[in-house]
Amino acid sequence: MYLVTAQQMRELDRETIERLGIPAIALMENAGRAIAEEIIALCRRRGRGSAAPASAGSYEAGGYSVVGEYSIADGHAKASGSGGVDAAWKGFMVSDDVALTLDSAAAEHWLILVGKGNNGGDGLAAARYLSEAGVAVTLVYAVPPESLTGEAALQRDAAAAMGLSAVVYGRDRLDFAECSGILDALLGTGAAGAPRGAYAELIAAANSSGKAIVSADIPSGLNADTGETHEPCIHASVTVCLAFLKRGLLQYPGAAAAGHVVVRSIGIPASLAREAGVTTYLLTPEVLRTRLDVDLSRCRSPEGHKGTYGHVLVAAGTMPMSGAGLLSARAALRSGCGLVTWALPQKLLPFVIGAAPELMLAAVGSSPDGSWEAGTAAELLKLSVERDVMAVGPGLGRFTGDNDWLRRLWEETACPLVIDADALNILAEQDYSSWNNRRQPVILTPHPGEMARLAGLSTAEVQHDRIGLALAYAQEHGVILVLKGAHTVIATPEGQAYVNTTGHPGMGTGGAGDVLTGVISGLLAQGLKAVQAAAFGVYLHGLAGERAAYRRHNPASLIAGDIIEEL
Ligand SMILES: NC(=O)C1=CN([C@@H]2O[C@H](COP(=O)(O)OP(=O)(O)OC[C@H]3O[C@@H](n4cnc5c(N)ncnc54)[C@H](OP(=O)(O)O)[C@@H]3O)[C@@H](O)[C@H]2O)[C@@H](O)CC1
Numbered sequence: 001m002y003l004v005t006a007q008q009m010r011e012l013d014r015e016t017i018e019r020l021g022i023p024a025i026a027l028m029e030n031a032g033r034a035i036a037e038e039i040i041a042l043c044r045r046r047g048r049g050s051a052a053p054a055s056a057g058s059y060e061a062g063g064y065s066v067v068g069e070y071s072i073a074d075g076h077a078k079a080s081g082s083g084g085v086d087a088a089w090k091g092f093m094v095s096d097d098v099a100l101t102l103d104s105a106a107a108e109h110w111l112i113l114v115g116k117g118n119n120g121g122d123g124l125a126a127a128r129y130l131s132e133a134g135v136a137v138t139l140v141y142a143v144p145p146e147s148l149t150g151e152a153a154l155q156r157d158a159a160a161a162m163g164l165s166a167v168v169y170g171r172d173r174l175d176f177a178e179c180s181g182i183l184d185a186l187l188g189t190g191a192a193g194a195p196r197g198a199y200a201e202l203i204a205a206a207n208s209s210g211k212a213i214v215s216a217d218i219p220s221g222l223n224a225d226t227g228e229t230h231e232p233c234i235h236a237s238v239t240v241c242l243a244f245l246k247r248g249l250l251q252y253p254g255a256a257a258a259g260h261v262v263v264r265s266i267g268i269p270a271s272l273a274r275e276a277g278v279t280t281y282l283l284t285p286e287v288l289r290t291r292l293d294v295d296l297s298r299c300r301s302p303e304g305h306k307g308t309y310g311h312v313l314v315a316a317g318t319m320p321m322s323g324a325g326l327l328s329a330r331a332a333l334r335s336g337c338g339l340v341t342w343a344l345p346q347k348l349l350p351f352v353i354g355a356a357p358e359l360m361l362a363a364v365g366s367s368p369d370g371s372w373e374a375g376t377a378a379e380l381l382k383l384s385v386e387r388d389v390m391a392v393g394p395g396l397g398r399f400t401g402d403n404d405w406l407r408r409l410w411e412e413t414a415c416p417l418v419i420d421a422d423a424l425n426i427l428a429e430q431d432y433s434s435w436n437n438r439r440q441p442v443i444l445t446p447h448p449g450e451m452a453r454l455a456g457l458s459t460a461e462v463q464h465d466r467i468g469l470a471l472a473y474a475q476e477h478g479v480i481l482v483l484k485g486a487h488t489v490i491a492t493p494e495g496q497a498y499v500n501t502t503g504h505p506g507m508g509t510g511g512a513g514d515v516l517t518g519v520i521s522g523l524l525a526q527g528l529k530a531v532q533a534a535a536f537g538v539y540l541h542g543l544a545g546e547r548a549a550y551r552r553h554n555p556a557s558l559i560a561g562d563i564i565e566e567l
């Protein structure tokens with residue numbers, strides 16, 4: 001599934017209208033209809049006492065489901081499916097437009113908040129379809145209706161001709177308490193800055209009404225690109241995103257303001273996005289399979305042996321943070337690689353022997369306190385010759401000469417490198433673009449704090465537009481960047497980005513990132529390309545985190561080791 005910016009969306013709209021010759025009003029009609037269908041589906045779910053649509057699971061026992069997370073409303077299942085064993089002749093049958101039929105319509109009254117632009121036009125079209133379904137609607141114009149232009153003006157006139165009741169904000173009486181739901185069609189991708197005047201007042205009133213809000217395309221007040229929420233910003237139960245998923249709907253805090261996101265087609269072909277060079281995707285099983293060519297089954301060859309699945313070298317751990325190395329190394333094993341060697345300061349060895357009997361241990365250095373030393377670079381380089389990937393950083397700490405130490409590993413290892421934790425902090429102090437080019441890829445896995453140090457920004461600035469920053473950084477530095485946190489972004493030097501939505505807030509616990517480093521390294525060792533290993537690793541790590549969270553009475557109790565056990 002493509003992820004677009006507002007600018008890209010405008011270009012795709014224009015292409016569809018000008019090159020394909022599909023009239024803008026047709027797209028708006030499709031948008032209005034899709035929004036109305038989703039509102040009716042919401043009313044039905046409410047009638048059944050369920051607040052949110054059942055999201056299709058992204059993992060099923062024994063394999064990966066092909067169903068995307070952004071499923072379409074449940075009414076469709078009933079509307080279709082006339083074939084099969086039940087198709088035996090039962091007399092002449094005619095069925096109604098099920099997606100636009102609501103038994104409980106008489107109990108519904110929706111306020112349609114209408115802005116001046118095309119987003120308002122979408123809302124007006126939706127209002128007609130809702131009214132046809134028997135739902136009472138009241139149009140609430142944020143601006144005098146005379147100021148609407150183009151297709152939005154056509155929709156205004158059609159709504160008036162149908163006799164839909166309308167009020168103008170600030171001129172007519174308006175009581176949110178009388179409605180059963182609110183359609184937010186105030187501002188879409190054409191919005192600039194914080195909502196002003198009547199828009200701001202309507203948004204604030206809608207939020208404080210306590211009624212269910214459905215947003216057309218994006219919640220009004222959201223920056224469609226960055227996910228920044230202006231003050232005020234609609235807090236929607238459902239956002240019916242039109243044509244393509246907007247980047248801002250996946251990035252927090254926007255992702256929280258959007259509620260459940262449903263992407264609906266309005267007649268703009270997906271092939272246009274490909275032709276226009278859109279290279280940002282929601283990371284789904286389908287994207288993993290088709291764009292990244294990942295074998296989700298992770299099938300083992302019947303004649304395979306441990307040598308078939310690669311050997312990871314983990315350079316990690318110090319006396320106070322030995323667990324970080326252990327977590328990474330164990331996670332690498334669980335990701336399916338054949339062998340894992342954990343290189344660790346010699347002093348630690350007696351304390352970790354037996355902690356994970358499947359691991360091989362390689363003691364390096366001779367520091368009396370179990371810290372790393374600059375001289376261990378030569379030992380690691382030697383160890384790396386027989387290994388397929390090196391992971392460096394978890395629980396590493398800082399030590400004298402660590403800059404040159406990392407530089408040697410960077411310049412002299414002949415295998416892919418995964419750099420995490422303190423190794424990222426070392427990197428942040430370097431102008432590493434001047435280091436010798438590597439032939440094998442580097443994957444950096446920063447959390448937002450580490451990313452801030454790498455990019456010379458504050459953590460808040462990192463979180464402001466994670467997709468944009470990850471893309472820019474990966475391209476500038478020629479690395480694969482895994483920007484961790486809720487909705488981890490994987491960006492490539494070639495300008496692709498994948499946004500992952502697996503995972504659980506329970507994963508905010510010490511060591512969860514060390515586990516990810518191990519998973520990505522283990523996949524690399526099995527021969528996946530760097531971008532495949534980074535994206536699939538993040539995806540699997542998130543799924544394992546979800547399963548671990550649901551296994552506990554309270555997900556707050558999740559600890560990093562639980563994630564390994566669910567891999
Ligand atoms: N064919 C198409 O193009 C299709 C478009 N589609 C739909 O159109 C949406 C984009 O429509 P859009 O470009 O007309 O902009 P939109 O978001 O409605 O708002 C612009 C208006 O708002 C105003 N305004 C702006 N900022 C403001 C602020 N901070 N505070 C207050 N007011 C502000 C500004 O007014 P002005 O500042 O000029 O007075 C301007 O008139 C898109 O999200 C999707 O829903 C789909 O149906 C697919 C087909």
Ligand SMILES: Nc1ncnc2c1ncn2[C@@H]1O[C@H](COP(=O)(O)OP(=O)(O)O)[C@@H](O)[C@H]1O
Pocket residue numbers: 421446447484485486487488502503504505506507508509510511512513514515516541
């Ligand atoms: N709210 C969340 N939703 C999804 N994943 C999360 C969330 N919080 C943290 N995670 C994941 O947990 C891991 C935490 O990594 P990190 O902060 O590096 O932990 P540590 O340094 O303790 O190992 C990352 O993979 C991150 O994406």
Ligand SMILES: [K+]
Pocket residue numbers: 119184185186187188215216217218219220
């Ligand atoms: K909106």
